[in-house]
Amino acid sequence: xxxxxxxxxxxxxxxxxxxxxxxxxxxxxxxxxxxxxxxxxxxxxxxxxxxxxxxxxxxxxxxxxxxxxxxxxxxxxxxxxxxxxxxxxxxxxxxxxxxxxxxxxxxxxxxxxxxxxxxxxxxxxxxxxxxxxxxxxxxxxxxxxxxxxxxxxxxxxxxxxxxxxxxxxxxxxxxxxx
Amino acid sequence: xxxxxxxxxxxxxxxxxxxxxxxxxxxxxxxxxxxxxxxxxxxxxxxxxxxxxxxxxxxxxxxxxxxxxxxxxxxxxxxxxxxxxxxxxxxxxxxxxxxxxxxxxxxxxxxxxxxxxxxxxxxxxxxxxxxxxxxxxxxxxxxxxxxxxxxxxxxxxxxxxxxxxxxxxxxxxxxxxxxxxxxxxxxxxxxxxxxxxxxxxxxxxxxxxxxxxxxxxxxxxxxxxxxxxxxxxxxxxxx
Numbered sequence: 001x002x003x004x005x006x007x008x009x010x011x012x013x014x015x016x017x018x019x020x021x022x023x024x025x026x027x028x029x030x031x032x033x034x035x036x037x038x039x040x041x042x043x044x045x046x047x048x049x050x051x052x053x054x055x056x057x058x059x060x061x062x063x064x065x066x067x068x069x070x071x072x073x074x075x076x077x078x079x080x081x082x083x084x085x086x087x088x089x090x091x092x093x094x095x096x097x098x099x100x101x102x103x104x105x106x107x108x109x110x111x112x113x114x115x116x117x118x119x120x121x122x123x124x125x126x127x128x129x130x131x132x133x134x135x136x137x138x139x140x141x142x143x144x145x146x147x148x149x150x151x152x153x154x155x156x157x158x159x160x161x162x163x164x165x166x167x168x169x170x171x172x173x174x175x176x177x178x
Numbered sequence: 179x180x181x182x183x184x185x186x187x188x189x190x191x192x193x194x195x196x197x198x199x200x201x202x203x204x205x206x207x208x209x210x211x212x213x214x215x216x217x218x219x220x221x222x223x224x225x226x227x228x229x230x231x232x233x234x235x236x237x238x239x240x241x242x243x244x245x246x247x248x249x250x251x252x253x254x255x256x257x258x259x260x261x262x263x264x265x266x267x268x269x270x271x272x273x274x275x276x277x278x279x280x281x282x283x284x285x286x287x288x289x290x291x292x293x294x295x296x297x298x299x300x301x302x303x304x305x306x307x308x309x310x311x312x313x314x315x316x317x318x319x320x321x322x323x324x325x326x327x328x329x330x331x332x333x334x335x336x337x338x339x340x341x342x343x344x345x346x347x348x349x350x351x352x353x354x355x356x357x358x359x360x361x362x363x364x365x366x367x368x369x370x371x372x373x374x375x376x377x378x379x380x381x382x383x384x385x386x387x388x389x390x391x392x393x394x395x396x397x398x399x400x401x402x403x404x405x406x407x408x409x410x411x412x413x414x415x416x417x
Contacts, residue, residue: 001397004397004398006398008401010411012413013413014415015414015416015417028366029366048253048255048256048257052256084260085260088255090253092253093253093255094250094253094285094288094386094387095250098250098287098288099285099286106223108219109219111219126417127417128348128381151363160324160327161359162320
């Protein structure tokens with residue numbers, strides 16, 4: 001809309017900012033009790049569009065606030081670098097469908113090494129391009145992490161994640177709260 | 179003895195064409211420091227990197243630039259520009275190099291997704307009827323089978339809802355049960371929301387295709403629908 005100067009009456013926001021707002025307002029009653037004993041480790045992928053390309057760290061800081069709230073601060077391990085200086089996963093800009101898989105995977109090696117260095121069991125990827133690419137490079141380079149949507153972990157923490165909504169969870173979390 | 183290159187006499191057609199569209203792209207300010215390249219994961223693929231690209235652009239090596247497939251490996255992530263001391267707009271250069279290619283010759287996967295989006299409202303080609311059928315069907319399953327969510331409400335095109343959500347088309351098309359957790363959160367916080375039936379999908383492959391016309395059409399249709407038909411004050415990007 002900005003690019004084409006298309007006038008619009010509505011405001012634009014992201015679900016991540018709303019999650020953070022709802023937690024702060026007490027409307028989204030969520031905590032990390034479920035993960036206290038399990039201690040599953042999480043990291044996040046900062047999608048370029050909501051990090052660097054949004055022009056500020058606002059959304060990715062909200063993302064960290066939400067993730068730390070639902071998995072426990074001690075179970076969150078950030079990548080280096082991260083937030084606005086994050087490395088792109090290599091799946092964006094159409095790369096996943098551009099037809100150059102060898103180059104796309106070589107590009108993704110930096111992301112893979114970054115994730116591996118965190119030692120995290122789970123990567124929360126709040127973007128479908130990132131989700132697809134990080135899953136693919138994990139398989140390609142032999143990673144042992146799982147890639148999950150943020151809503152999956154929020155619902156796990158809320159105790160409302162059904163057995164049919166666990167396709168991306170590993171065996172350690174597959175039964176939690178059922 | 180080697181002869182110095184006469185900068186003033188170089189034919190830099192591509193550079194001038196891109197500068198016409200992106201006047202503040204700063205290509206002439208390049209210090210050749212290589213900071214862009216040092217931090218670019220696409221460096222060295224197809225023998226190219228951002229510094230080399232700017233050099234080639236400034237030397238007028240248009241044919242070599244346009245020939246390279248590197249423009250489809252670069253994801254326009256913007257890390258080069260963030261690091262660049264002279265704020266050179268390399269992502270927009272890539273976009274405009276992509277746009278120089280005949281539309282039908284651009285990568286089939288991206289082209290197909292863009293065309294589907296223009297035609298149906300989503301890159302995976304699910305028309306609004308299919309989308310509506312799927313979400314209402316999954317919502318019914320949740321109401322019937324997930325205790326505590328008997329009152330879960332999912333609507334399409336509900337006029338006057340407080341917020342309109344987009345949805346990546348991968349979910350309704352390939353993994354519909356993944357929409358459930360999002361809806362449950364919205365239900366538990368008491369959000370007043372709806373999906374739009376027009377251009378409902380969150381992705382935009384026309385942007386990746388560098389198809390200005392298609393990109394603009396998708397956004398315009400969406401804006402008109404939300405502002406004029408749904409009259410919702412807030413649009414929520416779900417990814």
